[in-house]
Amino acid sequence: MRLAFTFIFILSVFSSQCQSNSKVFVLVKAMLNGQELASNMEQKINLESNTIKINELKFYLSNIQFFNNQELVWSESNSYHLCDIFSPNSKLLEFNFQKEMNFNKIVFCLGIDSITNVSGAYGGDLDPTKGMYWTWQNGYINLKLEGEINDELTTKNKFSYHLGGYLQPFNAIQKIELNVNNKKSFNLDFNLDKIFKSQIFYSTNKIMSPNYMAVELSKIAASCFRIE
Amino acid sequence: MKKLVLLFFCFAFFSFQTINSIFFVPKNWPQPLYNFKNNKLDSSKILLGRVLFYDPILSANNTISCANCHSPFSAFTHIDHPLSHGIFDSIGNRNSIALMNLAWQNTFMWDGSINHLDMQALAPLSHPKEMASSIDSLVQKVNKSKVYKNLLYNASGDSLASGEKLLKSMSQFMLTLVSSNSKYDKVKAGKEVFTSQEQNGYYLYKKNCSACHTEPLFSNYEFANNGLKLDASLKDYGRFSVTKNPNDSLTFKIPTLRNIEYTYPYMHDGRFAKLMQVINHYTSGIERNRTLHSKLQNPIVLTEVEKVDLISFLLTLSDREFLFNKKFAFPKEVYFETGNK
Numbered sequence: 001m002r003l004a005f006t007f008i009f010i011l012s013v014f015s016s017q018c019q020s021n022s023k024v025f026v027l028v029k030a031m032l033n034g035q036e037l038a039s040n041m042e043q044k045i046n047l048e049s050n051t052i053k054i055n056e057l058k059f060y061l062s063n064i065q066f067f068n069n070q071e072l073v074w075s076e077s078n079s080y081h082l083c084d085i086f087s088p089n090s091k092l093l094e095f096n097f098q099k100e101m102n103f104n105k106i107v108f109c110l111g112i113d114s115i116t117n118v119s120g121a122y123g124g125d126l127d128p129t130k131g132m133y134w135t136w137q138n139g140y141i142n143l144k145l146e147g148e149i150n151d152e153l154t155t156k157n158k159f160s161y162h163l164g165g166y167l168q169p170f171n172a173i174q175k176i177e178l179n180v181n182n183k184k185s186f187n188l189d190f191n192l193d194k195i196f197k198s199q200i201f202y203s204t205n206k207i208m209s210p211n212y213m214a215v216e217l218s219k220i221a222a223s224c225f226r227i228e
Numbered sequence: 229m230k231k232l233v234l235l236f237f238c239f240a241f242f243s244f245q246t247i248n249s250i251f252f253v254p255k256n257w258p259q260p261l262y263n264f265k266n267n268k269l270d271s272s273k274i275l276l277g278r279v280l281f282y283d284p285i286l287s288a289n290n291t292i293s294c295a296n297c298h299s300p301f302s303a304f305t306h307i308d309h310p311l312s313h314g315i316f317d318s319i320g321n322r323n324s325i326a327l328m329n330l331a332w333q334n335t336f337m338w339d340g341s342i343n344h345l346d347m348q349a350l351a352p353l354s355h356p357k358e359m360a361s362s363i364d365s366l367v368q369k370v371n372k373s374k375v376y377k378n379l380l381y382n383a384s385g386d387s388l389a390s391g392e393k394l395l396k397s398m399s400q401f402m403l404t405l406v407s408s409n410s411k412y413d414k415v416k417a418g419k420e421v422f423t424s425q426e427q428n429g430y431y432l433y434k435k436n437c438s439a440c441h442t443e444p445l446f447s448n449y450e451f452a453n454n455g456l457k458l459d460a461s462l463k464d465y466g467r468f469s470v471t472k473n474p475n476d477s478l479t480f481k482i483p484t485l486r487n488i489e490y491t492y493p494y495m496h497d498g499r500f501a502k503l504m505q506v507i508n509h510y511t512s513g514i515e516r517n518r519t520l521h522s523k524l525q526n527p528i529v530l531t532e533v534e535k536v537d538l539i540s541f542l543l544t545l546s547d548r549e550f551l552f553n554k555k556f557a558f559p560k561e562v563y564f565e566t567g568n569k
Contacts, residue, residue, distance in 0.1 A: 118334075120266060120346035121395040128350055129364045129391035135350035137341040137470055167471065211472070 022097040024066075025185035026106075029228075030057055030085040032192045037085050047196050050149045057085040058132060059143040059190075059221075060112050060125070064095070066103040073101045080112065082125035082132060093188075106180050106188075110222050111142030111173035114166040139166050139210065142173060143221055145195070158205065163218045165210025172215050174222035187228040194224050250274070251331070254408035255417070257444050260331035262345060262403060267396045269403065272382040275559065277401030279379060280394060282558045285369045286349075287315050287359035294352070294398075297324040300556050303487035303547075304328060304405060310498030314358035321357075321462055323498035325483060326491040328407040328550065333449050338480045338496040339466045340451060346399045363391045370394065375562060407486050407550035408444075415544070416444075422544065428534070429541025436510070436528045436538075437485070440521070446485040446545065452521040453478040455514030459497055466496065477519050489546045503542060507535050 030037040033047045037054055044053045060082055065075040074097050084090045112126070117139050121128065132141045141164040148158045165172040180186055195201060200217050207214050250269045253259060280286065284293045292315050297306040304327035306312040312324040322338055336342035342351055352358040353366065370376040370389040381387040383397060414420040422430060433441075442448045451467045458464075458478065467476035480496045494500040500509065510528045514520070530538065550556075 118343045120263070120344040120399070121392045123390055123392035127391040128347070128395065129367055131364070133347075133350065135347075135354040135363075138343040138347045138350075170472075 022100045023184070024095045024097060026093040026095070026188050027185070028061070028083045028085075028091040028093065028188045028190065030054075030190045030192060032196070037192075039086055039088060041086055047193065050196065052147060052149050052196060054085070054145070054147040054192075056144055056146040057192075059083055059110060060132065060140065061093070062109045062112055062116075064093075064106065064108040066095075066097075066101070067105040067107060068101070068103050069105075073103050078124075079108075080116075080122075080125050082130055102182050104179060104182065105177060106227070107175065107177045109173050109175050110218065110225075111164070112140040112166070113173060114171060116140070117166040134162075134164065134209075137209065139164050142218065145192075159201070160205065161207045161214075161217060162209075163207060163214045163221065165214055167210065170210035170212065170215055172210065172218040174218050176222050176225050178225060178227050180227045189226050189228050190221075191224045191226065194220050251403065251406075254406070254413070254444070257408070258332065261334045262331040262399075264403075267346065267399060269400055270383065272379070273384075273397045273400045274404055275401075275562070276376075276379045276383045276394075277397035277399065278556075279375070279559050279562055280370075280398050281401050285373075286353055286361060286366055288361040288365070289315060291315060292359050294349070295558070297352070297358075298327050300553075301490075301551055302326075303407070303490045303551060305491045307490070307492055310493050310501075312358075314352070314355070315360045318357035320355070321464060322496050323493060325481075326487060327402060328405050328486060329445055329484065330405060331403050332445055335449070335481065339468075339470050340481055341470050345402060346395045348402075349395055349398045363394070366394060367391060379562070405550075405556060407547040409549040410486065410547040411544040412541075413444075413547075423540070425537050425540045426544050427541075429537040429539065430544075432530065432534055432538045433541050436530070439523045440482045441485045447482045450482055451476065451479040452482055453517070453519040454480075455509070455516065455520050455524055456495060456497075456499070457515045459499070462497055464496065475519060478517065479519060485542060486545045487547055487550065488542050490551065503539050504535065507538060511535075 032045045032052065032054070035045050037043065037045075037057065041055060042053070044051050046052075060080060062080045063075075064079045064081075066073050074095070076095060081093055082090060116122070116126070126140070128135075132144065133139070134141060141162045143161070143163040145161045146159065150157055163172050178188075195217065198217070198220050200213055200220070204213065207217060248264070248269050250271060251264070281294045284290045284296075286293055297312045297314070298304040299306065306324040310323060312320050312322070314320060325336075325338065330336075330345055334344070336345065336348045337351065342348045350363055354360075354362050367389045370380070376389065377387040380389055380393065384393055411420055415422055440448055440450070440452055456478070465477050466480040468474065468478070470476075488494075488503065492501055492503075494503070494506050500506045507530065510524070511530050512527060514524055514527055516525075
């Protein structure tokens with residue numbers, strides 16, 4: 001009798017734990033003029049008078065937190081995700097809440113914080129082999145966007161934005177807060193239109209180091225995220 | 229009871245002085261800045277780092293190793309050349325820095341562009357005039373090597389390389405490069421005495437040099453403009469290139485004076501081949517400009533005899549045990565034991 005009771009108790013605890021285990025999935029999608037950038041790197045998208053082809057788009061999402069109103073309900077530890085738009089696996093983020101929680105806001109950073117920037121070598125998505133680390137002047141590249149416009153075979157028509165920097169006044173990391181319904185899965189869209197309509201895009205085709213323009217373009221990039 | 233108390237104090241003293249059984253903080257030195265908790269020293273990891281340090285596979289064409297510009301016999305720097313040369317005999321823009329006592333530093337390179345020892349190796353690895361390679365390429369080469377398979381397995385329990393593993397191992401080896409056995413150190417420990425000339429040189433050093441080249445590391449590892457005229461071809465503005473702050477223009481990291489006998493030529497561009505030229509610069513060669521260090525606003529005044537005395541003191545900072553320490557040397561035992569790669 002005692003044995004049967006113990007068995008039932010263990011089973012009920014196990015099943016209640018299984019039920020309360022709650023996962024949230026976020027799919028990161030890059031959009032341009034209403035079209036999703038897919039794995040096909042030959043994709044060309046028209047925007048205003050330009051034809052744009054993206055060759056590389058990678059960025060770090062970090063320090064991901066979920067809030068219910070103003071209350072922090074869950075935060076991810078070691079929260080560093082390198083999203084590569086041409087690598088499908090890197091675009092699906094999975095968060096394990098352990099138990100059911102209500103939330104209506106997600107908060108995260110575009111880029112890597114200054115403490116991590118000065119704390120030596122890391123593995124995983126932060127490993128310097130990922131191509132998101134400046135070697136000539138240490139620091140993570142928060143966002144890498146490369147491509148070309150208008151099919152012309154000239155270097156002038158290539159653009160390359162490597163946005164980063166952790167030292168003031170050129171600390172480029174951006175904090176982003178977005179309202180989200182209490183959904184188990186949702187899309188996080190990164191709509192590039194604002195970047196390609198910005199004054200910076202028309203004034204320079206290269207940002208390769210921490211500077212004023214890197215900070216400004218990072219702010220624009222941060223405003224390109226929305227929940228769908 | 230007395231024995232117990234004594235034992236307790238001995239334990240307390242040594243635990244303060246010892247990071248672990250491999251790394252000791254010399255007596256009266258400050259605590260290291262490197263965070264050993266994130267990269268615990270281990271003899272297998274140090275060996276892996278040492279093998280990498282001496283291995284030319286770090287360069288694109290397998291010709292240049294770290295030791296090319298940081299040779300042990302010259303206190304881990306590159307002598308004879310004002311500007312160090314790397315792959316295809318390319319001449320770089322700066323004089324290589326001597327590697328020692330790196331655990332007490334938290335910026336690297338003459339302009340402090342590297343913010344952590346773990347990341348230091350990335351710069352020469354990828355510089356087109358140094359090794360012209362990349363950490364990715366190194367990881368690939370290492371993963372194909374039989375020698376490294378064993379070294380990695382011993383170091384991490386897994387024979388697969390990653391950027392983090394290789395960089396941290398190189399850090400581990402470089403952290404062991406502690407120079408603290410010069411005549412100066414022995415004098416301080418009461419084991420030797422200065423000659424009267426060295427003693428006078430020590431007095432002159434303390435009066436004129438110690439504000440920046442502070443004991444016991446013989447540098448405060450800050451950045452300073454020491455009045456060098458800008459080289460018109462190099463146009464090297466030092467720390468300014470990192471911070472873009474005009475107050476940092478023409479400031480460079482203050483190097484240690486330890487082992488200065490072996491680390492010629494001197495300054496960020498190697499413009500002085502002899503120590504006497506360096507001293508003459510401070511007595512009569514300083515160019516006054518906006519960011520000149522406050523301690524150099526007035527030239528240092530030294531007689532010719534005093535200059536020689538100062539040099540005789542500087543030579544007491546030579547540490548031959550450091551230069552010829554077998555633990556820091558080319559790891560021939562690895563190759564003799566396991567054969568060629």
